[in-house]
Amino acid sequence: MMERVVIVGTGLIGASVGLALREAGFIGTIVGVDASAGEAAEAKRIGAVDRTVAPGHRALKAYMTADAIVLAIPVMAIMHWIDQFAELLGPHTLVTDVGSTKLAICDLARTRFVGVGRVRFLPGHPMAGKESGGAAMADGKLFQGAMWLFTPLDEAETEPETEWRRWVERMGCRTMDLDAARHDRICAWVSHLPQMVSTAMAAMFEDEFAQEPGMAEEFRAIGGRALREMTRLGASPYSMWRDVAQTNTQPLAATLFALEQRLAHLRENLKTPGLREEFVKANRFRRER
């Protein structure tokens, strides 16, 4: 039975996991660890964690006595902790994560965790989030109806893993198991590409609007829902997406290149029947959703 959970990283996702666990009926202890004392305090204030521990020496005890540790931090930080936990923890602890890319994490975990007497690791990825981070934005209903992906290291499943999956389902998630490489390739299309396009458009507008005095105000006054929606993810933090770009570089570059070619094709066909074909395909994509 999972009684003691430590959430490492009490930002938007970590604090939302805490709230969602509570709403799903979890009655054990939830401890929050965050490099930012402010984030940790906010997570405690909103009831996402019962208590907070500063990272470092004092947190070690929390890790060592945990039934489950949820790594809700960027991918590179997750990899740092996989490395640390391999020495620190034994098979009584389940480690799971919410990292946006999975291949680099799984490759490392395979070298550090797999084997008799090692800590159990269940790599996970909830397809949920907001463009603005922080515990202040946390929401116990963030995962309702969302997809929570898993990329297990092996076929075997221990009781703590089964229990964590049950909690994820109780939070309102659908779940799916995927091979880690396939996960990264699909997420490059459906998540990382939309993020990078939104960032590129927002950055381009920022440069464009700065060119003439008064232009920014005019553009903003005229731009409606389309502009807002297509640049919404532009508010996302570099700190998280740097790690996605670092660990999913090739699949992400491939999707960006494909879109560049697609936009060039559309541009060259603004006055030909080729434009109609693009709209017909796009209409079909939306109808089938």
Add this chain to the structure above:
Amino acid sequence: MMERVVIVGTGLIGASVGLALREAGFIGTIVGVDASAGEAAEAKRIGAVDRTVAPGHRALKAYMTADAIVLAIPVMAIMHWIDQFAELLGPHTLVTDVGSTKLAICDLARTRFVGVGRVRFLPGHPMAGKESGGAAMADGKLFQGAMWLFTPLDEAETEPETEWRRWVERMGCRTMDLDAARHDRICAWVSHLPQMVSTAMAAMFEDEFAQEPGMAEEFRAIGGRALREMTRLGASPYSMWRDVAQTNTQPLAATLFALEQRLAHLRENLKTPGLREEFVKANRFRRER
């Protein structure tokens, strides 16, 4: 006093104008004309128009006795009617439109309408819409808080024009006057580019997902809000956007080319500090909104 309004095109925008006029307190007659008898009937059923007239011979009388005619049809069709109305109507009638591009319309109207004894024309463009068209989607609150742009042909403003502007404001719109060429250039950035990017992404996904059996279902199950939002406008109809592409080709091509270059820059900098710069600019753009 404007007592008799004819709305040409009772789709989403035309029918919404009818409903919004009513909600704003307009008590005159609203006549709807649409090439589709079904669209016209739906507009009447929801109370957007009092009666409908089939296009052609019978509609001529409606046009000739109207105080104001609202052209709520694609840009090329608007240009067709500007041509027709120049012969048919006199200075007692105000013609206005909701076309997405304005330079081609204004250039034509200048040759056909301007001069003593000619029909008055006030080119307009409400920055509002939905990705799915049709009278069934009409909404009397569609324009509330939206920007309704005008690109007047000359400085002079007659009483019917002033009155139409007042109705637009009563519908809940902010308004702004712009030079037609500048209108088209700004709209290429804030409206036409987002549309084309959304269409290109949706069309690309449609192709990509068809490549392997079962892939479409998997992608759709995994894709979340980012995917939905970035492809929402992919549902927009070719019939309307063809005319935008035809009449705003060069400015639209320039924005597409700029985004292609921006995406290539981002792709080449996935592992360099250049990525951070893009996120910082994008964050700034979103903060300033």
